[in-house]
Amino acid sequence: MKASKIAYKPVGLAMGAVSGVLAGGLFKQVWKKLGHDEDAPDATDEHRTWREVLSAAVLQGAIFAGVKAVVDRGGATATRRLTGTWPG
Numbered sequence: 001m002k003a004s005k006i007a008y009k010p011v012g013l014a015m016g017a018v019s020g021v022l023a024g025g026l027f028k029q030v031w032k033k034l035g036h037d038e039d040a041p042d043a044t045d046e047h048r049t050w051r052e053v054l055s056a057a058v059l060q061g062a063i064f065a066g067v068k069a070v071v072d073r074g075g076a077t078a079t080r081r082l083t084g085t086w087p088g
Contacts, residue, residue: 008087019071
């Protein structure tokens with residue numbers, strides 16, 4: 001395994017945690033902007049419709065994946081700038 005890949009592991013883990021927090025906050029804001037005053041529904045919330053539960057899950061998944069991709073790509077690009085090699 002390359003040294004740059006080993007060195008990137010802890011950085012990648014920390015960035016993953018940060019991206020989760022950022023994505024969670026972004027999802028809450030988007031959910032409110034879409035006209036929902038309450039928290040997003042859980043799959044087991046019996047007082048919510050299937051449509052509401054599934055739309056919240058799809059939106060949340062898309063936001064989490066997008067934020068993770070941005071953070072991971074930015075981290076890899078920064079690593080290449082600092083070390084001269086791509087961490088992957």
